[in-house]
Amino acid sequence: MSTTSKLPELFGSKVFNEDTMKARLSSISYKAWKACVTAGETLTPAIADEIAESMKQWAVEQGVTHFTHWFQPMTGVTAEKHDSFINPVGGGKIIMEFSGSELVRGEPDASSFPSGGLRATFEARGYTAWDPTSFAFIKDGSLCIPTVFCSYSGEALDKKTPLLRSMSEVSRQALRILKLFGDTDAKRVTAQVGPEQEYFLIAKEDYAKRPDLRFTGRTLFGAKPPKGQELEDHYFGAIRPRVTSFMKDLDEALWELGVLSKTKHNEVAPAQHEMAPIYSDANTSCDHNQLTMEIMKKVADKHNLVCLLHEKPFAGVNGSGKHDNWSLGTDTGENLFRPGSTPSQNARFLLFLAAFLKGVDEYQDFLRATVAFAGNDHRLGAQEAPPAVISVFLGDELNAVMESIIHGTEYTDTGKRTLEIGVDVLPAIPQDNTDRNRTSPMAFTGNKFEFRMLGSSQSISGPNITLNTMMAEELSQFADILESSTDFQKDLAALIKKTFTDHQRIVFNGNGYDDAWMVEAAKRGLYNLKTTADALPVYIADKNVDLFVKHGIYTHGEVHARYEIHVEQFVTVISIEATTMIDMIGREILPAVSACATDMCERADSKTAMGVSCRYETATATKMGELTDALMDACTKLEADMAAMPADATEAMRYCQDVIIPDMAAARAATDAMEVMCSGDYWPYPSYSDMLFYV
Ligand code: ADP
Ligand code: MG
Numbered sequence: 001m002s003t004t005s006k007l008p009e010l011f012g013s014k015v016f017n018e019d020t021m022k023a024r025l026s027s028i029s030y031k032a033w034k035a036c037v038t039a040g041e042t043l044t045p046a047i048a049d050e051i052a053e054s055m056k057q058w059a060v061e062q063g064v065t066h067f068t069h070w071f072q073p074m075t076g077v078t079a080e081k082h083d084s085f086i087n088p089v090g091g092g093k094i095i096m097e098f099s100g101s102e103l104v105r106g107e108p109d110a111s112s113f114p115s116g117g118l119r120a121t122f123e124a125r126g127y128t129a130w131d132p133t134s135f136a137f138i139k140d141g142s143l144c145i146p147t148v149f150c151s152y153s154g155e156a157l158d159k160k161t162p163l164l165r166s167m168s169e170v171s172r173q174a175l176r177i178l179k180l181f182g183d184t185d186a187k188r189v190t191a192q193v194g195p196e197q198e199y200f201l202i203a204k205e206d207y208a209k210r211p212d213l214r215f216t217g218r219t220l221f222g223a224k225p226p227k228g229q230e231l232e233d234h235y236f237g238a239i240r241p242r243v244t245s246f247m248k249d250l251d252e253a254l255w256e257l258g259v260l261s262k263t264k265h266n267e268v269a270p271a272q273h274e275m276a277p278i279y280s281d282a283n284t285s286c287d288h289n290q291l292t293m294e295i296m297k298k299v300a301d302k303h304n305l306v307c308l309l310h311e312k313p314f315a316g317v318n319g320s321g322k323h324d325n326w327s328l329g330t331d332t333g334e335n336l337f338r339p340g341s342t343p344s345q346n347a348r349f350l351l352f353l354a355a356f357l358k359g360v361d362e363y364q365d366f367l368r369a370t371v372a373f374a375g376n377d378h379r380l381g382a383q384e385a386p387p388a389v390i391s392v393f394l395g396d397e398l399n400a401v402m403e404s405i406i407h408g409t410e411y412t413d414t415g416k417r418t419l420e421i422g423v424d425v426l427p428a429i430p431q432d433n434t435d436r437n438r439t440s441p442m443a444f445t446g447n448k449f450e451f452r453m454l455g456s457s458q459s460i461s462g463p464n465i466t467l468n469t470m471m472a473e474e475l476s477q478f479a480d481i482l483e484s485s486t487d488f489q490k491d492l493a494a495l496i497k498k499t500f501t502d503h504q505r506i507v508f509n510g511n512g513y514d515d516a517w518m519v520e521a522a523k524r525g526l527y528n529l530k531t532t533a534d535a536l537p538v539y540i541a542d543k544n545v546d547l548f549v550k551h552g553i554y555t556h557g558e559v560h561a562r563y564e565i566h567v568e569q570f571v572t573v574i575s576i577e578a579t580t581m582i583d584m585i586g587r588e589i590l591p592a593v594s595a596c597a598t599d600m601c602e603r604a605d606s607k608t609a610m611g612v613s614c615r616y617e618t619a620t621a622t623k624m625g626e627l628t629d630a631l632m633d634a635c636t637k638l639e640a641d642m643a644a645m646p647a648d649a650t651e652a653m654r655y656c657q658d659v660i661i662p663d664m665a666a667a668r669a670a671t672d673a674m675e676v677m678c679s680g681d682y683w684p685y686p687s688y689s690d691m692l693f694y695v
Pocket of ligand 1: 192193194195196276277278279325326327328335447448450
């Protein structure tokens with residue numbers, strides 16, 4: 001099939017989307033589903049049965065035999081359990097059946113998903129329940145039903161439930177504000193998200209030869225290649241045929257699933273690429289990003305490639321992140337972060353902006369913690385991704401508007417043209433806020449904020465839950481004040497001015513990679529949580545727990561469970577890396593360098609017997625001997641330190657950071673130094689040059 005001519009038909013062809021529902025369901029059922037999605041009304045069992053039957057018919061027509069509840073446990077990836085539609089009807093025959101109760105509720109054996117102690121083992125059942133706001137789709141011959149995942153007593157065990165909760169809470173609070181501005185048309189405010197996904201592609205045969213890549217997703221060893229990303233010839237460069245063909249198949253697979261894959265290009269590092277979809281509501285975006293990561297790996301495999309989603313597969317070249325573009329939009333089509341053309345729209349914009357700045361300032365520590373995990377520690381603050389300090393970039397013009405409000409001065413733009421002063425005291429805002437500052441962790445980009453600290457492998461759920469919830473909190477505070485105001489214009493202006501003044505410290509428009517900023521940020525009292533071990537403890541700080549409990553996003557127990565899961569994940573990742581390292585050093589690296597050094601010695605002997613100079617062999621063998629000793633010592637220390645890992649999870653996290661990670665760095669340094677001395681015949685692994693410049 002020629003994709004171009006059939007693209008509109010291809011798009012969403014594997015999705016039981018609204019159009020399909022409209023066409024296939026009775027009008028009563030369709031309307032009931034619509035009311036469920038837009039107004040949160042519950043579906044009756046009869047309606048659920050009809051939807052299930054219709055979904056099954058549609059799927060069976062496409063050759064589908066199984067269905068699965070598709071959910072997002074705390075592992076950060078998706079999980080599925082497949083059941084076939086078959087039901088025996090006697091006489092050795094079956095019919096294909098799928099009931100409303102199977103659609104709405106499932107019961108996977110959930111005992112092996114991380115639950116942070118929320119689900120006692122005696123009731124190790126988790127329940128999955130259909131999320132009717134996200135469309136069912138067909139993947140690998142199964143009908144996949146997006147579901148939430150919770151415990152017997154209703155505690156969220158997944159990344160979708162709290163996201164949905166946060167989306168309805170921010171909507172509720174934002175509507176209160178809109179009402180104050182006289183907007184009663186809007187019935188819903190939606191958190192909108194567009195995640196840009198970075199990834200690496202390498203050859204499958206190289207991947208197969210590297211236990212570190214297979215077990216940890218990143219190279220634990222590897223000398224820097226003679227050429228890295230210095231020439232910057234890869235970024236936006238012409239895409240090579242093998243990658244083009246991968247991207248074409250990826251697009252098609254994503255389009256079939258209704259993912260709005262839009263942009264593709266090469267990234268900064270060699271072998272690194274990016275895909276960005278068109279934004280959608282945060283829930284769909286999160287589902288789609290999970291699907292995208294999965295499909296990227298599958299499509300790569302078909303092309304004899306491996307897609308690496310780790311944040312830092314290769315030391316010395318840029319790692320991969322995920323930019324989370326976030327905004328709030330109404331169901332009447334308005335973006336609440338777009339400066340408007342009327343004074344009232346501008347005032348509303350400034351109020352939402354003020355709420356955002358206040359939220360980021362007050363919950364900067366938690367936002368930082370949502371991107372804290374082992375893989376991301378390699379990027380943040382390493383001059384390739386934003387620093388670990390959170391600040392907001394507004395751009396020169398918006399910054400000048402904020403300054404003028406704080407100081408009560410008249411705002412003039414760069415051309416010294418005085419702009420119209422709206423609602424008595426608030427200035428009109430220039431529309432063109434296209435400043436680009438790639439070093440900011442949170443940049444205003446015209447009508448949205450771009451949160452740039454996420455790691456490439458990460459679920460986008462956590463950061464978006466946090467953005468939604470902090471925004472809900474600030475908007476609720478503002479609504480409390482303004483709803484009881486007797487002079488709206490005056491109180492509004494005063495509130496905006498006070499909020500900008502109190503939270504100006506979070507705004508930074510300069511170079512985030514500059515050391516001077518770290519000094520300045522410390523003076524401003526901003527958090528600088530450099531590593532996961534520094535950042536995760538803020539997860540359970542009282543003010544943060546209070547925020548989520550107050551808005552019904554997490555219970556007290558759910559936040560603590562999440563904290564425990566993240567801590568354990570960190571310790572597990574570092575432990576697997578350390579164990580893999582020990583294994584590779586013991587089994588392959590030390591034997592290889594020993595053989596190489598022995599060969600050098602034998603050659604030196606033969607040369608000496610013939611009276612030939614052997615300075616190269618002697619020098620190399622001597623140096624290798626020293627490095628081998630150093631590596632053996634480093635490995636012995638790493639092993640001993642691993643054996644002394646504290647039992648308490650929080651202590652173990654600190655210990656991994658302070659003891660295990662430096663041990664691993666020492667082992668790596670000795671190994672990388674030997675790699676460049678050892679001939680390729682001996683070295684057991686494909687080199688960085690092989691991997692980065694092959695595809
Ligand atoms: P960049 O310059 O960072 O590449 P783009 O305009 O290409 O910016 O957008 C990057 C991502 O932001 C895309 O996924 C896009 O769909 C998304 N995006 C655009 N507008 C919004 C918005 N209002 N809210 C959320 N995401 C948005
Ligand atoms: Mg971007």
